[in-house]
Amino acid sequence: MVRKQPEVSVNREISISEFFEKNRHILGFDSAFKSLFMIVKEAIDNSLDACEEHGILPEIQVEIEKLQRDEFRITITDNGPGIDRKDVPNVFGKLLYGSRFHGMRQTRGQQGIGITAAVLYGQITTGQKSRVITKKKEDDVAYLFELGIDIKENRGQVFVEKPMIWDREHGTSVSITARGKYQTGRQSIVEYLKETAAVNPNMDLSFTDPEQKHFVLKRVIDIPSRRSTAVKPYPLGLELGEIQQIAKTTETMNLLDFLSQEFSRISRKTAGEIISISGMDEKGDPRSLAPEDIRKLMEAFRKVQIMAPPSDSLCPLGQEFIRKGLLNVYGDLHPSFYSKPVMRPPAVYNGNPFSVECGIVYGGDLPSDSQVTIIRYANKVPLLFQPGACAITRAVSETDWRSYGLEQRSGTGIPFGPMMVLVHVLGTRLPYTSESKEAIASVPEIVDEIKSALRIAGRSLKTYMNKKERRAKVMEKFRIVRELVPAIAAKSSSLLGQSEPDITSVISKIANVILVTETFAADDHGLTVTCQVYNYTTETAGITIIPDPPAGEISGTRKAWELSSIAPAGKAEFTFRLDGFQGKYDGTVYYFTGQDVTRVQGADPLPGDWDIRGPEIVEEEASGGN
Amino acid sequence: MAETEEKLRKIAEDIYRSLKEGEIPQISVSSRNKENIVLDPRYLVWKYGDNFVTRSARSLDGAEYILKVMSVVEFIMEMRKTAKTSTLREMYYISEGWGLGKFHTQDESDILSEDLEVISSLKREDFNLRPEENGASIIGNLTIEEKNRKGEFKTINCRDDVGDGGYGIPYNVEPDKLRLKSVDADFVMAIETGGMFDRLVENGFDENMRSVLVHLKGQPARSTRRILKRLNEELKLPIYVFTDGDPWSFRIFASVAYGAIKTAHISNYLAVPTAEFIGITATDILTYDLPTDDLSEKDVQALNAELKDPRFQNDFWKHEIETMLQSGKKAEQQALAKYGLDYVTDTYLPEKLSSGGIID
Numbered sequence: 003m004v005r006k007q008p009e010v011s012v013n014r015e016i017s018i019s020e021f022f023e024k025n026r027h028i029l030g031f032d033s034a035f036k037s038l039f040m041i042v043k044e045a046i047d048n049s050l051d052a053c054e055e056h057g058i059l060p061e062i063q064v065e066i067e068k069l070q071r072d073e074f075r076i077t078i079t080d081n082g083p084g085i086d087r088k089d090v091p092n093v094f095g096k097l098l099y100g101s102r103f104h105g106m107r108q109t110r111g112q113q114g115i116g117i118t119a120a121v122l123y124g125q126i127t128t129g130q131k132s133r134v135i136t137k138k139k140e141d142d143v144a145y146l147f148e149l150g151i152d153i154k155e156n157r158g159q160v161f162v163e164k165p166m167i168w169d170r171e172h173g174t175s176v177s178i179t180a181r182g183k184y185q186t187g188r189q190s191i192v193e194y195l196k197e198t199a200a201v202n203p204n205m206d207l208s209f210t211d212p213e214q215k216h217f218v219l220k221r222v223i224d225i226p227s228r229r230s231t232a233v234k235p236y237p238l239g240l241e242l243g244e245i246q247q248i249a250k251t252t253e254t255m256n257l258l259d260f261l262s263q264e265f266s267r268i269s270r271k272t273a274g275e276i277i278s279i280s281g282m283d284e285k286g287d288p289r290s291l292a293p294e295d296i297r298k299l300m301e302a303f304r305k306v307q308i309m310a311p312p313s314d315s316l317c318p319l320g321q322e323f324i325r326k327g328l329l330n331v332y333g334d335l336h337p338s339f340y341s342k343p344v345m346r347p348p349a350v351y352n353g354n355p356f357s358v359e360c361g362i363v364y365g366g367d368l369p370s371d372s373q374v375t376i377i378r379y380a381n382k383v384p385l386l387f388q389p390g391a392c393a394i395t396r397a398v399s400e401t402d403w404r405s406y407g408l409e410q411r412s413g414t415g416i417p418f419g420p421m422m423v424l425v426h427v428l429g430t431r432l433p434y435t436s437e438s439k440e441a442i443a444s445v446p447e448i449v450d451e452i453k454s455a456l457r458i459a460g461r462s463l464k465t466y467m468n469k470k471e472r473r474a475k476v477m478e479k480f481r482i483v484r485e486l487v488p489a490i491a492a493k494s495s496s497l498l499g500q501s502e503p504d505i506t507s508v509i510s511k512i513a514n515v516i517l518v519t520e521t522f523a524a525d526d527h528g529l530t531v532t533c534q535v536y537n538y539t540t541e542t543a544g545i546t547i548i549p550d551p552p553a554g555e556i557s558g559t560r561k562a563w564e565l566s567s568i569a570p571a572g573k574a575e576f577t578f579r580l581d582g583f584q585g586k587y588d589g590t591v592y593y594f595t596g597q598d599v600t601r602v603q604g605a606d607p608l609p610g611d612w613d614i615r616g617p618e619i620v621e622e623e624a625s626g627g628n
Numbered sequence: 629m630a631e632t633e634e635k636l637r638k639i640a641e642d643i644y645r646s647l648k649e650g651e652i653p654q655i656s657v658s659s660r661n662k663e664n665i666v667l668d669p670r671y672l673v674w675k676y677g678d679n680f681v682t683r684s685a686r687s688l689d690g691a692e693y694i695l696k697v698m699s700v701v702e703f704i705m706e707m708r709k710t711a712k713t714s715t716l717r718e719m720y721y722i723s724e725g726w727g728l729g730k731f732h733t734q735d736e737s738d739i740l741s742e743d744l745e746v747i748s749s750l751k752r753e754d755f756n757l758r759p760e761e762n763g764a765s766i767i768g769n770l771t772i773e774e775k776n777r778k779g780e781f782k783t784i785n786c787r788d789d790v791g792d793g794g795y796g797i798p799y800n801v802e803p804d805k806l807r808l809k810s811v812d813a814d815f816v817m818a819i820e821t822g823g824m825f826d827r828l829v830e831n832g833f834d835e836n837m838r839s840v841l842v843h844l845k846g847q848p849a850r851s852t853r854r855i856l857k858r859l860n861e862e863l864k865l866p867i868y869v870f871t872d873g874d875p876w877s878f879r880i881f882a883s884v885a886y887g888a889i890k891t892a893h894i895s896n897y898l899a900v901p902t903a904e905f906i907g908i909t910a911t912d913i914l915t916y917d918l919p920t921d922d923l924s925e926k927d928v929q930a931l932n933a934e935l936k937d938p939r940f941q942n943d944f945w946k947h948e949i950e951t952m953l954q955s956g957k958k959a960e961q962q963a964l965a966k967y968g969l970d971y972v973t974d975t976y977l978p979e980k981l982s983s984g985g986i987i988d
Contacts, residue, residue: 478688486691489728490653493698494644497705498637507650512686 022122029119030438034072036387037123038182040438041076042066042191044116045176046198047383049080050205050227051109052174056083057226060205064195068212072181073128079175084138087145087163094121094134094176095151095158108230108317108430110383118151120178125150127181131161136174144168184212189386192217196331197377197384201319201426202227203327222330223323230317234266237303239311239353239431245296249288260288261299267309276302313348313355315430319382321345324361328424329553337422338365338588339466339552344458351447356429358448360455362463366586368420374398374408376416379426380434380442392441394425397452406460407467423459425452466552469591469606476604480519483509483538506571513538516545516568518592518604528581529554531590535575537568539601544568547576548593548608554583564596633708635748636701643694653694654684657743658893662937665892672901674887674939676746692728696740697747699729704755713756716741746893752850758799764852765794767829768816768840770859773807774798781807786840792829794843801855811840811863817977818842818856818903820871820880824961824972831973837981840865847880850891853898856884860900867900868981873908873918874958875930878945881905886939906980910952913959916976919966920957927958 026032030040042064053060061081066074085093094117121132137144148162186192192209199207199219204227209217235248254260261273268276277284280298291299319327324343341362348357368375378385378394389395395416403410403417410417433443442448487505495502517536522529531551537543544566549556557579565574580587592605599607639655646653658664658676666677683690703722707714714722719741720734731737741757744750752758766786772795773781786795798805817839819825825843828834834841840859844852859865869884871877882888885903887895913920923931931949934940940949952958964972 482685482688482691485728486688486695487647487653487685490643490685490691490695490698491647493695493702493729494640494647497640497698497702498644500644503644503648505647508647508652508685511650511652 022119022126026123028437030440031119031123034181034183035185037127037180038066038074038076038184039189039191039194039386041120041123041178041180041182042078043194043383044120045076045078046195047110048117049078049082049174050198050202050382052082053080054227054229057229058082059221059224059226060202061207062205063208063210064191065210066184066191066212068184069179072183073179074182074184074212075177075179077175077177079173081170081173084141084144084172084174085134085136086138087136090134090136090145090147091149091158091160093158094118094132094147095149095160096156108315108381108428110381117176120180121149122151122153124178124180128179130179132179133177134174135166135168137168137170137172139172144170194384194386195219197379197386200327200331200377200424201323201379201382201384203323203330219331222326227323228317228320231315233312233315233430234264236311236353236355237265237268238308240300242293242296242300245300246291246293249291249296252288254288256284257282257286257288258284266312272306272308275306279305310350311353311355313357316348316355316357316428318345318357318359318428319343319426324359324424324426328361328363328422332363332422333585335363335368336366336585337363337368338586339363339463341459341462341466344455346451346455349447349451351433351445354429354431356427356432356448356451358451358455359426359428360452360459361424362459363422363424364463364466365420365588368422370420371418373416373418374421374423377422377424378442379424380432380439381428382426383439385439385441388435388441391435393444393449394427394442394452396444397425397449397456398423400449401453401456401460403460406464421463423456425455427452470588473589473604476517476519479513479515479603480517480536483513483517483536487512510538510540510570513603515539515601515603516543516597518547518594518602520590520592522587524583524587528557528579529583529587530577530579531587532575532577533563533590533592534573535565535568536573537570540570542567542569543597543601545597545602546595547605548595549578550591550593551580551583552588552591553585554580557581632750632754633705635750636705639701639744639747640698643698652685654682654690655694655697655747656680656682658746660742660746660890660892662889662933662939665887665889665938667938668896671896671899673895673899674889674892675895676892693740695729696723696726696731696736697744699723699726700737700740700744704757707756713758715758715760717760719757742890742893749893751894751897753800753802759849764843764845764848765796765825766840766842766855767794767825768834769812769838770795770840770863771809771811773809775805783809787834792826794825794829794841797849797851797855799849799851801851801858806855808858808862811859811865812838813840813865814838815866815868816840816842816856816859818844818848818867818869818884819961820844820846820869820877821961824870827962827969828973831970833973833977836973837977844869844871844880844884847876848884850898853884853900856903857898857900860902867903868906869903870906870961870977871908872958872960873910873913873952874923874960875927875934875949875952877908878905878934878940878949879930882937882939906977908959908961908963910948910955910957913955913957914951916964916967918959918963920955920959920963923952923956923958928953 031037046062049062050060058081063079065077069075096118124130124132131148131150134147135144143165146164146166147160149158149160152159195207195209199205204221204223204225206221207219248264252260252264254263257277258273261268261276262270276299279302321343325340328340343359343361346358348355376395376398378392399415402413404413408417408419427442433445435441435443487509491502491505515538517538520531520533522531533547533549535545546562546564548562563576568574593608594602594605595608643653659679659681664677664679665674668675683693685691685694716738717734720731720737723731723737745752768786770786773783776782784795822843825841828841833839856867860867869881871880885900887899891898931953934949964976
C-alpha cells in the first residue's frame with residue numbers, strides 16, 4: 003500500500019508557528035519572563051542599528067504596561083530613520099526577511115528573525131495584532147499599521163494601515179501585546195537597559211515599568227556611533243550552504259566574475275588560480291553550481307594565497323564611549339578607579355575578523371566580598387544569559403587575577419573583589435553558542451584575545467593599587483610626625499611636669515622627606531582639593547607639583563604648581579577644583595619635578611615626556627565619531 | 629611605694645630625654661615567646677632570655693605603642709594618687725578617652741600591661757590593676773587571715789569557715805592582704821576541673837588524705853599560682869597537680885611548675901619548680917584503660933609544639949607526649965568514673981601518690 007502521500011502533506015503543513023513553538027528556546031523565547039525580555043531586546047537592537055546606520059543620536063522610550071495578570075503591552079519608540087511604508091509588512095511579518103550574505107557587517111540584531119519572532123510570539127500567546135507607527139523624515143505624515151503574520155504564507159498580514167499625524171520628525175514605534183512575566187534582578191529588562199546604556203552613552207533612554215515607575219538615562223556624549231561598513235564575505239570563513247546561497251542570488255554571469263566580485267580578498271588572478279585548481283570552467287554559470295562543485299571550490303580556497311580578511315568592517319566602541327558609558331551608568335557606585343579602556347587590534351578566527359575591548363571599574367561601593375561582576379557584550383549587545391557557557395566568562399576565569407591584587411583561590415575561577423569588568427567582543431560573524439545569541443562560543447582565538455585584553459586592564463589596576471599602597475605608607479609617616487610624636491611629647495612632659503621639648507629634629511630624623519599629602523572637601527558643584535607639602539628635611543627645599551586626579555578634570559588652565567623655598571619643618575599648600583565631580587574621591591596622584599627622587603614621599607617623579615597619563619596601550623583609530 | 633613611682637617615672641623620662649636630645653624614642657621589651665625563655669638555675673624556673681623587641685617611633689605601630697605606654701603610665705600614677713584600683717577590662721574601656729593612645733582590643737591592653745611589668749620590673753598589683761576574674765577556691769584545714777574592706781584582718785579556716793564552694797582566692801594574695809597562719813595537712817592537691825574538685829570534696833579527700841584541695845579552674849590565674857607558691861614556700865607543703873590527660877593540661881602543669889611564657893618575668897614569684905604532675909598521663913590512659921576521645925588536629929599541633937618547648941625537655945614529658953601522639957587519644961579526669969565514683973579517691977590517687985613516694 004502506498005500511504006506515503008498523506009504523510010508528506012502533513013509534514014508540509016507543519017506551520018511556521020509550530021516550528022516556532024518547537025524552537026522557541028533557540029530563539030530565546032523559552033520562558034514567560036525571557037519572552038518579555040526578548041521583545042524589548044529585539045526592538046532596541048533594531049532601533050540602535052538603524053540610528054547607527056543613519057548617524058542619528060538615539061532617543062528610545064520603553065514602556066511595559068500590565069494588561070492582565072500575565073499579559074503585557076510592550077511599546078518601544080525610537081527616533082530612528084523610519085521604515086518605508088511598503089517594507090513594513092516584511093520587516094515585521096516575514097521570518098528570515100532579507101539576506102545578509104552579500105554584505106557582511108557588524109550589527110546587533112538577529113537578522114531576519116528577531117522582531118518578527120517577537121510579533122509572532124505576541125500573536126500566538128494573546129491573539130493580538132501588533133501596532134507599528136513609523137514616519138520617515140521626507141514624509142508629511144506617519145503611518146499606523148495593525149499587523150500580524152500569515153503563518154501559512156510566512157508573510158506579514160496588514161489589517162489596518164492609515165496615515166496619522168505624529169509629533170515627530172522621524173521614528174518608529176512598535177507595540178506588541180504578549181503573555182509573559184516581568185521580573186527584576188541580574189537577568190532582567192532593567193539590567194539589560196542599563197548595560198545597553200553603558201555602551202551607548204550617546205543614547206537618551208527612558209523606561210516605564212509595569213508599576214509605572216519611570217527611569218531615565220540621559221546621554222553624555224553628543225557624537226553618533228560610528229557606522230559599521232559592509233564588507234563582502236571572506237571566503238575562508240564561509241560554510242557550504244552560505245556559498246550556495248550567494249551563488250543562487252548572484253548577478254554575475256560567470257564563475258570568474260562570481261569569485262572575484264562576490265568575495266573579499268579574491269582578485270581576478272586568485273580567482274583564476276582557484277578555478278584551475280578545482281578544475282572547473284571559468285565561464286560556468288555560478289547559479290548552476292552543484293554542492294559538489296562548491297566543495298571543490300572550498301578546497302581550492304585553502305590551496306591559494308588569500309590575504310587576511312579586511313578589518314575595516316569592525317566598529318569598536320572606543321575608549322571614550324566605554325569610559326563615559328561606565329561613568330554614566332555605574333557612577334552612583336562611586337568607583338575609585340576606572341581603567342583606561344583597552345582595545346585590542348583586530349584578530350581572526352576561522353577566517354572571520356573580530357576584536358576585543360575591555361574596561362575595569364574598581365572600588366567605591368562595589369561589594370568587596372563577592373565575585374567580580376562581568377558585563378558581557380557581543381557587538382554592543384549586553385549578554386545576560388548563559389554566563390557559564392560564554393568565552394568571556396571563561397577568559398576571566400582563566401586569568402590569574404592574584405597578581406593584580408584580587409582574591410582568587412588557586413588563580414582560576416571568577417575572582418573576588420570590588421570590581422566590574424566590561425568585555426566587548428565584536429566581529430562580523432561571532433560564534434554564538436545558540437541562535438538566540440546568548441553567549442559567545444569558546445573559540446581558542448577569541449578566548450586568548452579576551453585574556454590579552456584583560457591582562458592589560460589588570461596591569462593598569464595593579465599600577466593603581468601600588469600607588470594606593472604607597473599613598474597609605476605616606477599617610478602612616480604623616481600620622482607619626484604630625485600626630486603621634488607630638489602626642490608622645492605632650493604626654494611625657496606632662497607626666498614629668500616639664501616643658502614640652504622641641505621635636506623638630508626627631509621629626510626630620512623619622513621622616514627626612516618632603517611629604518606631599520592632601521585634603522579634599524566636596525560640595526554640590528564638585529570637589530576642592532588642597533595639596534599640602536611638608537618639608538621634613540633639614541634644609542630649605544623647593545618642588546614643583548603636578549596633580550593628576552584619577553577621575554574628573556582640574557578646572558582651569560593651571561596644571562602645575564611651583565613651590566619654592568619651604569623652610570625645614572615648614573609647609574606650603576595650594577588648592578584646585580574638580581568641578582562637577584561627585585561621589586567618593588580616592589585621592590589625587592601627584593607628580594613632582596625639581597627634587598631628588600629619594601627625598602619625596604606622596605608623589606611620583608614626573609615621566610620625562612610630560613605625558614602624565616602614562617603611555618597609551620593601544621591608540622584607537624577615530625574615537626567613536628564619524 | 630615611692631620606688632614604684634620612681635620606676636614608672638623613669639619610663640617617661642627615657643622617652644622625654646630621647647625627644648629632647650633629638651633621638652627617635654624607643655622602648656625595648658624582652659620578647660615574650662617560647663624561643664626566649666631560659667631556665668634560671670637559681671630558682672629552677674623559666675624566665676625570659678636575652679632577646680628583646682624594640683619598638684621605635686619610626687614606625688606607626690611603634691609610635692602608637694609608645695604613646696599607649698605613656699597613657700597607661702599616666703593612668704596608673706593617677707590611680708595611685710587617689711588609691712583606686714581598676715580591672716584590666718575597666719582600663720580598656722577607660723582608654724576610649726585617650727585619643728590616639730586608645731586600645732583597640734582588650735588583648736592589646738592586657739599585653740601592654742604585662743609589657744609594662746617587664747619594662748619596670750614591677751608587678752601588676754603595683755599598678756593597682758587587677759584581672760576581672762578572681763582566683764579559684766581552696767578547701768582544706770588551712771587557716772589564713774585576710775584583710776577585709778574595713779582594713780581588719782579576719783581569720784578564716786578553709787575547711788570549717790567555708791561552704792562547699794571553698795575559700796575564694798582574692799586577686800591580691802600578697803602578705804599585706806593575706807597571711808598564711810597555720811595548716812594541718814601533708815600536701816596540696818591542685819585540680820584542673822570543677823567536677824573533679826567537687827568529687828574530691830564530696831569524698832572527703834582533704835580530711836582522709838590530710839590534704840589541701842585547690843581548684844585551678846583551667847589555666848590558673850596569677851593569684852592561684854601565687855598562693856600555691858606561698859603554700860609551698862612558707863608552709864613547706866608539696867604541690868601535686870591533677871589534670872585531664874590532654875596537651876592543654878600539660879601546659880597547665882607547666883605554668884604551675886615551670887612558669888608561663890607570658891609571665892616569665894615573674895616566674896620566680898609564681899612557679900613551684902618542685903610541683904609534681906600526677907596525671908592523667910598518656911601512660912595512665914593505657915594502664916587504666918580509660919574512655920578516650922581522639923586527638924583533634926589542634927591537639928596534635930599543641931603536642932608537637934610542646935616537643936619543641938624548652939620547658940618540656942625532659943625524659944618524662946618527652947615520653948608522655950610521644951606516647952599520646954602515638955596513641956592518638958586523650959582522656960578527661962572524670963573518665964576515671966568508669967570504675968565508680970570512689971575509684972579516683974580510693975584507688976587512682978593513692979596509687980599515684982604512693983608510686984611517687986608521698987604516702988606509704
